[in-house]
Amino acid sequence: MAALLEIENVSKSFRGLRAVSNVSLSVEEGGMVALIGPNGAGKTTLFNLIAGVFPADEGRIILGGKDILGLRPDQICDAGIGRTFQLVKPFPDMTVLENVTVGALHGTHDIDEAKESARKNIELLDMADKIHLPAHSLTLPDRKRLEVARALATRPKLLLLDEVMAGLRPTETDEMVAVFKSLNQETGITILLIEHVMRAVMSLSHHVTVLHHGEKISEGTPEHISQDPAVLDCYLGEEEDV
Amino acid sequence: MMGLNLLADLTLRGRICLLIFLAILISLPFWSSSYIISVTTITLYLAILGQSWNLMLGFAGLLSLGHALFVGVSAYMAAYLFSVLGLPPVIGIFPAVALAVLIGMLIGYLGFRFSIGGVYFALLTIAFAELVRIMVDHMGLIGGTEGLFLQVTEADRQGFDLINLRGHPWMFYYLAMLLAFLTLAGCRTLLKSKLGYYWQAIRDDQDAAQALGINVFRYKMYAVMYSSGIAGVAGVFYAFYQNSLFPESVFGIERSIEISLGPIVGGVGSLFGPVLGAFILTPLGEGLTEFTDYLQSSGLIDPKLKLNGLKLLIWGLVVALIVLFKPAGIWPWLNEKLGFSRKEGE
Numbered sequence: 001m002a003a004l005l006e007i008e009n010v011s012k013s014f015r016g017l018r019a020v021s022n023v024s025l026s027v028e029e030g031g032m033v034a035l036i037g038p039n040g041a042g043k044t045t046l047f048n049l050i051a052g053v054f055p056a057d058e059g060r061i062i063l064g065g066k067d068i069l070g071l072r073p074d075q076i077c078d079a080g081i082g083r084t085f086q087l088v089k090p091f092p093d094m095t096v097l098e099n100v101t102v103g104a105l106h107g108t109h110d111i112d113e114a115k116e117s118a119r120k121n122i123e124l125l126d127m128a129d130k131i132h133l134p135a136h137s138l139t140l141p142d143r144k145r146l147e148v149a150r151a152l153a154t155r156p157k158l159l160l161l162d163e164v165m166a167g168l169r170p171t172e173t174d175e176m177v178a179v180f181k182s183l184n185q186e187t188g189i190t191i192l193l194i195e196h197v198m199r200a201v202m203s204l205s206h207h208v209t210v211l212h213h214g215e216k217i218s219e220g221t222p223e224h225i226s227q228d229p230a231v232l233d234c235y236l237g238e239e240e241d242v
Numbered sequence: 243m244m245g246l247n248l249l250a251d252l253t254l255r256g257r258i259c260l261l262i263f264l265a266i267l268i269s270l271p272f273w274s275s276s277y278i279i280s281v282t283t284i285t286l287y288l289a290i291l292g293q294s295w296n297l298m299l300g301f302a303g304l305l306s307l308g309h310a311l312f313v314g315v316s317a318y319m320a321a322y323l324f325s326v327l328g329l330p331p332v333i334g335i336f337p338a339v340a341l342a343v344l345i346g347m348l349i350g351y352l353g354f355r356f357s358i359g360g361v362y363f364a365l366l367t368i369a370f371a372e373l374v375r376i377m378v379d380h381m382g383l384i385g386g387t388e389g390l391f392l393q394v395t396e397a398d399r400q401g402f403d404l405i406n407l408r409g410h411p412w413m414f415y416y417l418a419m420l421l422a423f424l425t426l427a428g429c430r431t432l433l434k435s436k437l438g439y440y441w442q443a444i445r446d447d448q449d450a451a452q453a454l455g456i457n458v459f460r461y462k463m464y465a466v467m468y469s470s471g472i473a474g475v476a477g478v479f480y481a482f483y484q485n486s487l488f489p490e491s492v493f494g495i496e497r498s499i500e501i502s503l504g505p506i507v508g509g510v511g512s513l514f515g516p517v518l519g520a521f522i523l524t525p526l527g528e529g530l531t532e533f534t535d536y537l538q539s540s541g542l543i544d545p546k547l548k549l550n551g552l553k554l555l556i557w558g559l560v561v562a563l564i565v566l567f568k569p570a571g572i573w574p575w576l577n578e579k580l581g582f583s584r585k586e587g588e
Contacts, residue, residue: 051453053449072452072457073449073452073453074452074453074454074455074456074457074458077452077453077454077455078455082453083453085449085450085453089447089449089450089453090446090447090450091442091443091446091447091450091451092446092447093442093445093446093511094442094443094446098439098442101439102439102440102442102443102451102454102456103454105436105439105440106454106455107455109435109436111434111435111436111439114436132585150450150454151453151454154454154455
């Protein structure tokens, strides 16, 4: 399968701090790739580089053969990337339906059509009972679901999920995982996710990339990663002989 | 058709109240005094401007504190074209509104291109309003500080000339009512359109809006253009209703603040808030002036006492009370209590 997203030797520094250093990453069309690593590893920075929040210092980011580096976030969305925010950003004074409708209006001017497609995404994320609640009244897990529904409503080819399972109960995590799996199978949507919940990473991703101090230290299948000493070191500290 | 949509948002009670309100407004000239008609005309005029101001802050989250600028440039333009070139306002309104929109676009471009947000954008609007006020002060062509006057004859005051906007106070009254209604219905249509959804998204969270494919710069520009356009239309009305324009009384910051008070009191972001706000504040201010005049003429208060600042003082008090007790404005609270408008999903 061809690569949908190709990240080549991307670096980004903030006032001398190298947040992302020479990272390359390839996401195949229809693939589900997880990006893991300890806090401060540069995962969210890498996401923001892809989503156009700020430009990379070096490297290239290619989506479907097109260089998307330097585009504004709205142009990145036009190019076919939907994203969620780790620190959720609902439209607080709008209802759940209105929130998702804003996403669904991407590519149409017809409000009724957008509302209809918003409803489908809301049902998919199991929030139909909260459809007319203002977003500021939702609990954190619901806000995370709302983020996903809203991003999905823009009909992206690639979905960037930034810790959407954090704070969910194990059963809720499984439900969310099931949603992404069925979406991936039915629509062929490609997913790149940042996740700390290993339960989700293991059952969802085909491929895992591990970042540490802004650098890629390992990649491979979930099974391979879970055995890699370099990965275990960065999470648990180095193993010492006693 | 737009008017029917407005009814669709309301409950039965809301519709009945709206119809009673409309009936009172329409019949008002037949049973009230010329004084009441003139106060209500100004109230309707401020309701239009409140709607225009609310479109920027309430819909799109853009605070304008120089809104009198858009009203003023349009008023001056239409008045100048009429008094010097003899161009009737029915045609003059086009260049007048275009000028208001153009200045809106200039301020918007500077503000949004260089990411001047929040209160700094508000300062930019004040700066432009002051800049133009001082410029007009020194433009002899349009009267400078001496003012620009439109000729009006006694025959004009009895007529009904909509082309030249010369006519009886009743004409201006019904025209203001029509414009206020069209503005309300037009804003409702905008709010329920893609534009409205995008504006509210930008208002609530700009980063999230952008991530959903919204070109934030472009949609903020649309907000300023619609808002300044509505203010421009009101400006033409103002010029031909007042027949005299002075830089200080047209562009002064008091005018801009007066425009913003109605929506703040009535409810920022709501459609009926600006109308309610105008109908609370304007009669209150006028009533107060009448009351103090009466007290002074009857000798209860020293007639030499200057009380013209009292209105502003009372308005300040009203705003302080609103901010303290009903920060969302009176309309949302009233609506919650009395159930005028339908909630979606009911």
